[in-house]
Amino acid sequence: MNEENFFVLFIETMQNRWDDIFVALQEHLFLSFISIVIAILISVPLGIFISRRKKLAEPFIAVAAIFQTVPSLALFGFLIPFLGIGNITAIIALTVYALLPILRNTYTGITSVDQSSIEAGRGMGMTSMQILMKIEVPLSLPVIMAGVRTATVLTIGVATLATFVGAGGLGDIIYRGLTSNKDELVLAGALPATILALGFDLILKLLENAATPKGVKAKK
Amino acid sequence: MITFEHVSKKFADGTEALKDINLHIEQGELLTLIGPSGCGKTTTMKMINRLIEPSGGQISIDGKPISDQDPVELRRSIGYVIQQIGLLPHMTIAENIALIPKLKKWDKSKIDKRVDEMLNLVGLEPSVFRSRYPLELSGGQQQRVGVIRALAAEPPIILMDEPFSALDPISREQLQDELVKLQKEIQKTIVFVTHDMDEAMKIADRIAIMKDGEILQLDTPDRLLRHPKNEFVRNFIGDERMAKGQAPTAVDLMIQKVATVKESRGLAEAFRLMKSERVDSLAVTGPEQEYKGVVTLDQVQKHYEGDTKRIVDVIEIIEPIQRNTLYPEIAKRFAEKQPISIPVVEGEKLTGLVTRSSMMRGLAGLEQLGYKEEEPLNE
Numbered sequence: 001m002n003e004e005n006f007f008v009l010f011i012e013t014m015q016n017r018w019d020d021i022f023v024a025l026q027e028h029l030f031l032s033f034i035s036i037v038i039a040i041l042i043s044v045p046l047g048i049f050i051s052r053r054k055k056l057a058e059p060f061i062a063v064a065a066i067f068q069t070v071p072s073l074a075l076f077g078f079l080i081p082f083l084g085i086g087n088i089t090a091i092i093a094l095t096v097y098a099l100l101p102i103l104r105n106t107y108t109g110i111t112s113v114d115q116s117s118i119e120a121g122r123g124m125g126m127t128s129m130q131i132l133m134k135i136e137v138p139l140s141l142p143v144i145m146a147g148v149r150t151a152t153v154l155t156i157g158v159a160t161l162a163t164f165v166g167a168g169g170l171g172d173i174i175y176r177g178l179t180s181n182k183d184e185l186v187l188a189g190a191l192p193a194t195i196l197a198l199g200f201d202l203i204l205k206l207l208e209n210a211a212t213p214k215g216v217k218a219k220k
Numbered sequence: 221m222i223t224f225e226h227v228s229k230k231f232a233d234g235t236e237a238l239k240d241i242n243l244h245i246e247q248g249e250l251l252t253l254i255g256p257s258g259c260g261k262t263t264t265m266k267m268i269n270r271l272i273e274p275s276g277g278q279i280s281i282d283g284k285p286i287s288d289q290d291p292v293e294l295r296r297s298i299g300y301v302i303q304q305i306g307l308l309p310h311m312t313i314a315e316n317i318a319l320i321p322k323l324k325k326w327d328k329s330k331i332d333k334r335v336d337e338m339l340n341l342v343g344l345e346p347s348v349f350r351s352r353y354p355l356e357l358s359g360g361q362q363q364r365v366g367v368i369r370a371l372a373a374e375p376p377i378i379l380m381d382e383p384f385s386a387l388d389p390i391s392r393e394q395l396q397d398e399l400v401k402l403q404k405e406i407q408k409t410i411v412f413v414t415h416d417m418d419e420a421m422k423i424a425d426r427i428a429i430m431k432d433g434e435i436l437q438l439d440t441p442d443r444l445l446r447h448p449k450n451e452f453v454r455n456f457i458g459d460e461r462m463a464k465g466q467a468p469t470a471v472d473l474m475i476q477k478v479a480t481v482k483e484s485r486g487l488a489e490a491f492r493l494m495k496s497e498r499v500d501s502l503a504v505t506g507p508e509q510e511y512k513g514v515v516t517l518d519q520v521q522k523h524y525e526g527d528t529k530r531i532v533d534v535i536e537i538i539e540p541i542q543r544n545t546l547y548p549e550i551a552k553r554f555a556e557k558q559p560i561s562i563p564v565v566e567g568e569k570l571t572g573l574v575t576r577s578s579m580m581r582g583l584a585g586l587e588q589l590g591y592k593e594e595e596p597l598n599e
Contacts, residue, residue, distance in 0.1 A: 120306025123271055123379075124320050124370070125295030138310050213310030215353030 010184040017188060020173065025192050027168035031087065032155045032196075035094035039151060043099050044144065047106025048132065057107055064100040072097065072158045076165050090159070090167035097158055098151035105147025109140030141211040149204035156197040160189070170196075221247040221409050222268060222377065227277035229263055229433075237263045238433045241277070247376075250403055250410040252420040255430035255456075261413045264430070265379050268411060269298045281377070296320055299370030299378035299408075303386050305362050307354035313339075313365055314350040320373040338368035342398060360391030367399070371406065380412045384419065396422055417457060421445075429453055470545045470564045473582035474572030478563075480505045483512050483532045487520050490531055494520070501560050503570055504535055510568035513537045516560065540565040541574070547583070550574055 014021065043064075050057040070078070075093050083089040113136050121131045163171030170193045177185030224243040230236050238260045245251050253261035266272040267279055270291040279286050286294055307316050314335045321331045336346040342364040354362055363383060370378050384392045400423050403410065414420050420427050421441045428438040429452075437449040448454040479497045481490050483504050490502055500517040513535040523529050540563040541550060553562055554576065564572040578588055 114304075114306075114309070116302060116304030116306035117308050118306075119304075120300065120302055120366075121308070123269060123295060123300035123302065125292050125298075125323065126319075127292050130323070135308060139308075215310045215312065215355060 006184060010187055013182075013184045013188045017173070017185070021170075021188060021192060024168060024170045024172050024189065025196070027172075028156070028159055028162075028170045028193065028196065031090055031094060031162050031167060031169055032152070032159045035091050035155055035159075036098055036148070036152050038091070038095045039098035039102055039155075040148060042095070043102035043147075044106050047103050047144075048110055048136075050103075051107050051110040054111075061100070061104055061107065064103050067096045068100045072161055073164070076161055080165060085166040087167045089165045090162035090169075093165070094155050094159055094162070098155050101150040101154065102144070102147040105150075106140070106144050109143030109147075110136050112143070113139045138213055139216070141213075142208055142216075145204065145208040145211045149201060149208060152200050152204060153197050156193060156200060160193055221245055221282060222411070223280050223283075224264075224267075225278045225280075227264075227267065227274045227279060229260070229267070229272065230275045236433055238274075241433075241435060243428065243435065243438070245409060245411060247409055248407045249425040250412060250423060252412045252414055252424040252427050253430060254414055254417065254420045254427055257415065259430040260433040261415075261428075261430050262381060265381060265411050265413050268377070268379055269295045269300060296324060296373065297375050297377070299373075299375045301363075301366050301370045301378065301380040301383045303382040305354075305359075305366045305386075307362055307365060307369070309354050311353075312350065313344075313352050313354065313357070316354065316365060317369050317372050319369065324373055326373075334372055338372055341371075341402065342368055358391070359387050360395060363387060363391075363395060364398070367395075367402075371408075375408070377409045377411070380410060382413055382415065385414065385416065392419075399423055429456060468547045468582055469543065470541050470550060470572070470574060471543045473547065473550060473579045474564045474574045475578045475588050476572045478503050478570065478573045480509075480570065481515065481531060482507070483530075483535065485531050487524055487526075487529050487531065487534065490515055490520050491517075491524065503563055503573060504531055505570055508568070509570055511540050511563050511565045511570040514561070514563065538562060540570075542566070543571060550579065554579070 046060065050060050067075075072093070075096065076089070079089045079093055083092065117135050117139070118131055121135050126134065159169050160171035160174060162169045163175045170189045173189030174186050174193075175189075177183065177187070177189060222243075222245040224241045227238060227241040227243075228236070229238040241260075241264060243264075253264055255261050263272055267274055268281075268286070270286060273287075307313075308319070311319075317335045317338055318331045321334060326334070335350065339346045339349055344361065344364060349357075349361075349365075354365070357365065366383065367380075370380075384395050387395065396419060403423075412420075412423065424441055426438060426440055427444055429436045429444070431452060437444065437453050439447070444453070444457060448457060479493060479499050479502050481493055481502045481504055483506060493502060494500060494517055502515050504512040504515055506512050512532075514537075515531050515535055519534040519536060523534050538557075538559050538561075541553070543564055543566050545564075550562065553559070561573050561575040563570055564574060581588055
């Protein structure tokens, strides 16, 4: 294959199929975003909970880790008999996938907060809730954000498989390219997915920095 | 003010931390709890703000049992200073100090005023320190903030859990002095846990000596020294006293950084070492740091021509003293034999050197300098 030809072909594909690609990109974003939000809503409180009851921490993290080890394609397939095809199935699968990094980082973040700060807070008369909101969460936020970042990049990648449960996304474009043996079409789906993942990685990296308390960064 | 009546504590694992503690702490007094580790001093203190609950007995403040009070409210009326300081690293110094007043919903202008007042109290310039973060401060400064944070909400009682023991010796002395001065002004009821007898003697109105979950003796520092109740108290005060203060021993009077040379080395090397370390004698040691003798500049110069001579040939034996040798004995040695210095050994090993100037420094209660400040030495 002539390289220049392929490049021209790719540009043409992008131009001709832009509407399709744009729709797929929106679906992709939608699926990833919803899944991550749900995963955060589950994992962060759960992570805080298991940091209070350390005996439960291992089993919970182990379960999340087992989910993670199931090959992503198999997980999608596994859910179809129960939930049929469609967005819901895709979102559940993606959420399950995103749980572990956030859960583990929340747990690690909260448990690694300096105990002397907590003891001082408790001894001075802060309630458990005040200790959580004013000490533990602010100090572990950078670690939690790092978990969210990992999960986001992962989810954007795995979301390309949502096409197999009929939930659309950039996977549609890639799959079409594969079945019709058009490499330029595969690339037209894969490239936006990659850019999306890298873009989110960057944005979340900035957020992570912003979440690091000033006084902690000031460490000489 | 604070009363313990038959207070006991048994932990879940069956250890009996406290047995029948009866204690009355007066308003405005600084009481130290002291004893060997595991004696129950910290447990006793932490019961006052209900960080630990007693298994039996009752604690009351101003006649009201604390078990009837809400722990959170109770703690807000009791200042708390801990060894690890525990400033919140993500908050500025001002925010740290304002923490409890804020929880108590003081209004902003009152809090601001209070923060400045507190910073001034410990000599930290508000305009400089308000907006700093804890990690930008030295340990001593951080603990000053720790202390004023505990004072900020004007609690009548302050608990201090070995607050100065993690600081360097100079900061520790300074903070002890400041606390004594501060206490004269603020007249709070302070319960202070320590394991350092010197500290207790210096700051306390009364000292409670604890052992195995019991208070052995509770008295003023002076009465404790004059009338120790039993052998343990005597030893506890005595041992600690020996370390510093009353009867200085070789350990207090010696420099620890000694320029040494191995006995098998040549004279030229000894000469070079004396020049580079700017000393006129070297301690001679064997392979295991065991003390062998002293070699002086005079001897080295006298024998320098003999190429083959080694240190072992010109060594001068000055009889060493032990680490616990008392000052009068050391002074006598200097007076009688006029040595340049006297080596201090532990067993066979050389651990230091008493020189005339190090003895003076030790007697004056000053920190010992190295024989030369800049470098860690020898070997």
